[in-house]
Amino acid sequence: MPSSGRRPPLRVLVLGGTGFVSGAVAREAVARGHDVTCVARGTGTSLPEGARLLRTDRNAPEALAALREARFDAAVETATLALPWVREALRAVTAAHWTFISSISVYADTLTPGQTARSGRLRPALPDDTTCYDPTRDAEPSQARYGGVKLACEQLFREATEDRALLVRPGLVVGPGDDVSPFGYWPLRMARGGPAVTPPAATGDGIPLPAQCIDVRDLAAWIVDRAEAGTSGTFDAAGPPVHLSSLLQEIADAVGHPTLELVPVPEETLLRAGAVPWTGPGSVPLWPPRILHGALSRDVSASFDAGLRVRSVAETAEAVLRDRLERAPAKPPVAGMSPVAEAALLREIGY
Ligand SMILES: NC(=O)c1ccc[n+]([C@@H]2O[C@H](COP(=O)([O-])OP(=O)(O)OC[C@H]3O[C@@H](n4cnc5c(N)ncnc54)[C@H](OP(=O)(O)O)[C@@H]3O)[C@@H](O)[C@H]2O)c1
Known part of the structure; x- marks a missing residue:
């Protein structure tokens, strides 16, 4: 039978999905016809139309138990600063492809321009951090803690997926x-x-x-592109x-x-x-x-080679x-x- 050329819809899980970055990812996946489940408390933020919401508080024990029997083609973890959430997600969720949204705060040298995801010196990872940051309650974390916890999360993804996860490190994300x-x-x-x-x-x-x-819509489109393609690796996500x-x-x-x-x-x-x-x-x-001159002058050509396009x-x-x-x-x-x-x-x- 000739192929119609259209990709079958994927079962996509967005851990988050009601916020700024995670909402854009969920919206993009829905717009492409994928079957999208979001996981959030649903506190006052809007769920992209067409996505379903698993309403749960990830600070509660067994918060993701309802996902244990499910199978996803792609899962995107957007946890900001919560190592326990990431551990639990990797235990509870079965997904053929994982994306973790990390941050350029993982880099120790924010002064030197022209660094790449390969060359950038990293902060020390903080694998023992057990607190979950809540921006509505807690003071903004230090860059050392933010970056250190993100790195520890990246490490968990590398181990759990045998290096098949996509680890995306956005810089300043802007847009509607x-x-x-x-x-x-x-x-x-x-x-x-x-x-x-x-x-x-x-x-x-x-x-x-x-x-x-980077415009949040370009970041989201790239993340969904890479999830569709099953891309693995570690990339910065920023415009030129x-x-x-x-x-x-x-x-x-x-x-x-x-x-x-x-x-x-x-x-x-x-x-x-x-x-x-x-x-x-x-x-x-x-x-x-x-x-911050270096953090705002990163060489992101590897991300563009991997399909990133910006408006x-x-x-x-x-x-x-x-x-x-x-x-x-x-x-x-x-x-x-x-x-x-x-x-x-x-x-x-x-x-
Ligand atoms: N914005 C930037 O410039 C930037 C730059 C670099 C990296 N990043 C990274 O991008 C990711 C997304 O950032 P964002 O700020 O835009 O976040 P976001 O999309 O608002 O995602 C946070 C999500 O987590 C959910 N959530 C929060 N507390 C929860 C809880 N206790 N239980 C269940 N769900 C909970 C929120 O929904 P509810 O409130 O409805 O529960 C929301 O859907 C983060 O990992 C961040 O580190 C962002």
Whole structure:
């Protein structure tokens, strides 16, 4: 019989599936016609239409018992910082292919540009960490702990699957649905128009400021592609490294109000004015401290060779703006300067 060329649907398990990254993975798998089961408490977040939810609290004993008899073609574990969840998932779930969403926080050297998933020096793994981090309750973990637990999880996957798992280490993930990344500030700020304080193009000693991120939809598409193909290995997941000034210009060109004027301010002036690098209240979002220059300049050509494709920053910016205006028009972004602080800084530099 001639083949129709269409792949039969896979039984896909997403451990998570109702959050930002995990929801995008579940949505992508549903969109491709796969039979998708998500595992989450279902607390106030939305389940992608067409997926089913196994409602469970993974902190409870035997949380995944209901999955013991099931067989999946592909399973994606999205646990953020919970080694016990990963141990339990590998015990309870039978899947032909596993993906674990790790993080570039596994790398010890965040300063040196151009590192690859092969060459990057790793932090010490923390295989004895037994606590489960809950972002709604706990203070943000240190990078050493976050990266160390992710590495310990990766190790469990390597052992349990005899190196046949796909271990994906995303950098900064952005896009519609994101409420926490520093990227989200810029489309809104640029759409407001007027003079906008930005980081300078380069440090005082002439090093261009780097930027690197990935749209959650591209990350999800790649993860589902690789699960369909049964790919194994360890990959970074990030767009190509670019200069921050080009990325900001691209956002401005895509969504900037006609009155928008980008005003690059030297790093020393920003610091003197009390502006905070990278993220958080009072920050100039995405302005990277020197220690992050390497983490934002990773060589991800191996991931592109393995099929990763990314959309333009402009497309992401448009989607982020639409999403923010639809979901939470009045909610200020978690990162960035207030309009009052920005106006004061602009006055200080003569605007
Ligand atoms: N965002 C980034 O920039 C970034 C960068 C690098 C790596 N990553 C990694 O990407 C992964 C996904 O990140 P994310 O922040 O977007 O997470 P997410 O998709 O929001 O996933 C968290 C999921 O876990 C579920 N969950 C939380 N507590 C639970 C519990 N006690 N029992 C059962 N389910 C529970 C949540 O659903 P309920 O609340 O409904 O239970 C949600 O579906 C993480 O591993 C993260 O480390 C993210």
